[in-house]
Amino acid sequence: MENENYQQLTRTFLRLSRFSHLSAIAGWDMFAMMPPGGSAARGEALAELGVLQHQILTDKKVAQWLTAAQQEDLNDDEQANLREMARAHHQAALLPESLVEAKSLAGSRCEHAWRTQRPGNDWQGFSTNLKEVVRLSREEARIRAEAKGVSRYDALLDIFEPDMTSARLDVLFADLKSWLPDLLAQAVEKQSRQTLIAPQGPFPTEKQRESGLEVMRMLGFNFDHGRLDVSAHPFCGGVPDDVRITTRYNENELLSALFGVIHETGHARYEQNLPRQWPGQPIALARSTAIHESQSLFFEMQLGRSKAFLQHLLPIVIENFGIQPAFELDNFTAWNQRVKPGFIRVDADEVSYPAHVILRYDIERALIDGDIEVDDIPALWDEKMQAWLGLSTKGNYRDGCMQDIHWTDGGFGYFPSYTLGAMYAAQLFNAARSALPGLDESITRGDLNPLFGWLQQNIWQHGSRLSTTQLIQQATGEDLNSRYFRQHLTARYL
Amino acid sequence: MENENYQQLTRTFLRLSRFSHLSAIAGWDMFAMMPPGGSAARGEALAELGVLQHQILTDKKVAQWLTAAQQEDLNDDEQANLREMARAHHQAALLPESLVEAKSLAGSRCEHAWRTQRPGNDWQGFSTNLKEVVRLSREEARIRAEAKGVSRYDALLDIFEPDMTSARLDVLFADLKSWLPDLLAQAVEKQSRQTLIAPQGPFPTEKQRESGLEVMRMLGFNFDHGRLDVSAHPFCGGVPDDVRITTRYNENELLSALFGVIHETGHARYEQNLPRQWPGQPIALARSTAIHESQSLFFEMQLGRSKAFLQHLLPIVIENFGIQPAFELDNFTAWNQRVKPGFIRVDADEVSYPAHVILRYDIERALIDGDIEVDDIPALWDEKMQAWLGLSTKGNYRDGCMQDIHWTDGGFGYFPSYTLGAMYAAQLFNAARSALPGLDESITRGDLNPLFGWLQQNIWQHGSRLSTTQLIQQATGEDLNSRYFRQHLTARYL
CATH class of the missing domain: 1.10.1370.30 (Neurolysin; domain 3)
Incomplete structure (x- = not known):
């Protein structure tokens, strides 16, 4: 088959993108929808998927295909895609699976606790979790730094x-x-x-939401492929076919949510x-x-x-x-x-x-x-x-x-x-x-x-x-x- | 290690349950949240995960562990768990992966089109998709029937x-x-x-929703581990730690949504x-x-x-x-x-x-x-x-x-x-x-x-x-x- 190694790579990355889709939606849900008691199980599920994605991406067959595909007859776009594939593979291959999983779990834990620690001004509690996150991030940084010089x-x-x-x-x-x-x-x-x-004010939440939707329409947001919801920390998530943006409302303040939406x-x-x-x-x-x-x-x-x-x-x-x-x-x-x-x-x-x-x-x-x-x-x-x-x-x-x-x-x-x-x-x-x-x-x-x-x-x-x-x-x-x-x-x- | 084969199985089923978690949440989202343009990508993502789950469940190591675990020293609960594991494995192992994937894709397609075909009373359009679903279900039934007699x-x-x-x-x-x-x-x-x-009536949607939430509290629903949302076809989804129920509102009708919630x-x-x-x-x-x-x-x-x-x-x-x-x-x-x-x-x-x-x-x-x-x-x-x-x-x-x-x-x-x-x-x-x-x-x-x-x-x-x-x-x-x-x-x- 023509460009066989490159084709193997595109199939692998398509598969990975489908798992990323599920991870993106479950991640959006975690911030925008999930009740607090769902956190532990969600963290474990996402970490399990993260490990799987890491395994697929760092499989030694991927490394072989990447090397072999360099010799194949690829057009400019395919070469650019190959460059990005290689980058993703090498970034991931540096990290041991155990570190990927530990980072995911420590991150979920710290983020989840932060949701209540922040309003409680609880630096002591937060810093305990953060130290573990920092320890793992330093370990990651050390490994990456040594590999890249x-x-x-x-x-x-x-x-x-x-x-x-x-x-x-x-x-x-x-x-x-x-x-x-x-x-x-x-x-x-x-x-x-x-x-x-x-x-x-006050600026009722429902009216703020309606204004936000109207300004999204004015700005060309495609509602056939996305939605607006609420989360404690506004973000843009989901996947290109289904983009999930969030904001947060304060009935005493009009412009924060509206410009957040913009x-x-x-x-x-x-x-x-x-x-x-x-x-x-x-x-x-x-x-x-x-x-x-x-x-x-x-x-x-x-x-x-x-x-x-x-x-x-x-x-x-x-x-x-x-x-x-x-x-x-x-x-x-x-x-x-x-x-x-x-x-x-x-x-x-x-x-x-x-x-x-x-x-x-x-x-x-x-x-x-x-x-x-x-x-x-x-x-x-x-x-x-x-x-x-x-x-x-x-x-x-x-x-x-x-x-x-x-x-x-x-x-x-x-x-x-x-x-x-x-x-x-x-x-x-x-x-x-x-x-x-x-x-x-x-x-x-x-x-x-x-x-x-x-x-x-x-x-x-x-x-x-x-x-x-x-x-x-x-x-x-x-x-x-x-x-x-x-x-x-x-x-x-x- | 004691009961080594059984322990291998419990680890495998724990891993599978985490993938089921993601599938359940993405499935809930598909019915309760997803904009229409997200459908194709979601169907593919869920089918990909379904294939993975099928591979894990039907792996020949699972078959070996199941056989070997029969000889291990298990208590009553472990034996019951082993019985359910074996059932899940044998149910899945009968089906080829290609059929699992084809069923998932045909099902997503038929369900998605049905959402507009039903209000449009479009039996012609619907029956075309349904025939493919029936064809695949008959194929599944044939395989299962032959294996079980x-x-x-x-x-x-x-x-x-x-x-x-x-x-x-x-x-x-x-x-x-x-x-x-x-x-x-x-x-x-x-x-x-x-x-x-x-x-x-009319019975405003927001009031219907509030009544539903109140009756859920009266019935002991744990909101720390679940939510109430809206979907075209009411259902109970999610996972035990995070149960997602849905209903649908009609402002002219009070009791349908309320008893749906109950x-x-x-x-x-x-x-x-x-x-x-x-x-x-x-x-x-x-x-x-x-x-x-x-x-x-x-x-x-x-x-x-x-x-x-x-x-x-x-x-x-x-x-x-x-x-x-x-x-x-x-x-x-x-x-x-x-x-x-x-x-x-x-x-x-x-x-x-x-x-x-x-x-x-x-x-x-x-x-x-x-x-x-x-x-x-x-x-x-x-x-x-x-x-x-x-x-x-x-x-x-x-x-x-x-x-x-x-x-x-x-x-x-x-x-x-x-x-x-x-x-x-x-x-x-x-x-x-x-x-x-x-x-x-x-x-x-x-x-x-x-x-x-x-x-x-x-x-x-x-x-x-x-x-x-x-x-x-x-x-x-x-x-x-x-x-x-x-x-x-x-x-x-x-």
Whole structure:
């Protein structure tokens, strides 16, 4: 048979994708639907499936096919797919099965306990579980680092961002550090002279949900292939044919859930528009977490909080909650562009957001590289929050180092994606604007199709066909840099 | 190691139970949550998992362990578990993997299309898919029948009801046929002299849901280990640690959803109270589909529609929908005990229900044994509905042979469980009443604990430790028979 080894690989990865489907749906259910008593059995079931997927992916036949397929006559897409297959295999083959299972179980346990420990501000209880997660993540990092000849943290970073290193992150973040604190201070100072009218609640959950669904429709979410639900920590899950996004409602607060929905819809549209011509193949998956975050931040920040878009969001808000002074366009726009340093990353404005990310990056990198221990986290957190945003989290673990879900299941190396995503988003929006001269006018008219068409053309349809570097070069004509992010923040906030 | 082969088996079945967990949750999701566009990918994912489970269960090592474990020193429970393991293995080992996969895919396809074909009354479209399902089920029946030396239909019946044969069903059903039509006619005639006040809607969905949740609490459903949702065809799914029941709401009709919830809560309490000391083992599973239906009908019919219980249900109804003349206790009781032959099985009263079941049993048996074809079903359905209930379903496939989900995925052999369950339920209630002299008074007082304690003691805690015959003999002192069902119907309706 022609390309026999490659064909064997595509069959194996199709099979794996079906197991990933079940894992994605059971994972979504765990966060969005599952009653608390279902947790232990679910954790065990997912760990069992994880072990199976690991076995299939690391089977020595896969290694043989990968080697043999290098000699086969493959077109460019097939070669790209082979590259992604090899990457997935090698990433997995480094880890012993026992570590995969132990990580999955420790992660489920820590995440599940965190759901009640966080509201209870129970750092003691949480840190006990977290230490086990950190121990296993360090073990993973050690194994990966030795195999690749990179630092331990870089070995984990590579899982999420193939082209990224901490050396490169340090350069990008040092650049941000050189101008962002000043820009933040100026923006805060400038806004201190504004008098804004706050939206008055309550905002009934059902109406918030309806607004969210309406804005999803406006943003092109395909409800034939996805749904909106509720979870404690909003996310985008499921599979490309069935994308599950979540949000959370607070009846006293209107915009948090609504912009959460806009953010997750950005993720969802990327997933729903990934290429379909390679079912179950790695080439058809999203490129990386930072590119994923670039899409959600493109929707939430670049598009979502622009006045041009807000004037089309406003009628949805008014339709659901009635007219009130806060819903006058200029006030509504200014309200959605407030810069207000706060404790919570997911509620942060885009100017102070990088502080939250760089703080976590510094801590998780030191933690994985063994320079600090779990017990050191709260003091470091407090020190860095004071330095960046002038806020104290002493004794307030709930709104400090316990606020995020990522570390609970060992997701070290993910946080930088958010700020990389913000930079990518600004760079992409700038490129779209250059490519489409009437873009701002079309958004002002409420026609989002040119913008989405550009994303489809330049990002979504490519899946993992190109490397991140190629993708961004092809879309924007240059490498990732912070220039457009700075331009965007300056234009919007100063 | 002691009992090494048995230990290998318990590990294998624990692993299988974890995959069944994922299959159960993804299956629940498919009916209760999944958007239509997710169907194809889900069907493939579930089929892939089904093939894997089949491979694990039929692995030749399992056969060797089963043989060797027979010689090991096992206690009674372990022997019972081994018996159930062997049964599961032999049932699965008969079928080639390709047939397992083809059945799963054809079933998903037929079920999914049925969701729109049924409302569209599209028998042509439906029968095309059904023919493929029937073809594969006949193939399965042929293989099983040859291996066991029984008839083809009996070979499928055995999957659901281990101790049951069509010869025994024929005796039980012939007995029913000898007195039920007359009892039905008398009940209808007697009720024709009643003047009843119908509940007046609309009954808002949210209020119906709240009533359902309240009645679930009253019936002891453990919400830490389960949930209530909505699906087109109500069912009880999930896993014992996380039981998912569903219902469907019609704003013009109050009691259908509410009694659906009571029915599914009976299934759920059985699942939630299965033994926990054998995690993942077949001995810890529910005994059979008929015993499962006995629990749901025990809740819905024996308990749920009794005046003693209805007087405690009524305050929940009034609290949610206000007072109206129909909610006077005697009227409400009579309304819930109406005998009214109709088209739809799941809405049938308990007197006409067996007609729906025996009709389906006659048809599916002939279909599997090859005496009729799919194209013959509508005419036969019409003929039997005319004979039993005096109703014509000519051209009305939607409310006739297309109303049920069971055949869509090849569940031939399931329907008899409903009427067996009704007979078991009556026999069990009679036994509980004999064992607990103050039972009726305690129910009248609203104290359901003695009744649930008796079920826990006699049914729930046993899982599959005993055979169905042993279970029912131990609980009631005799074999299954229709005497108590007849007594119950006579006492309530004549």
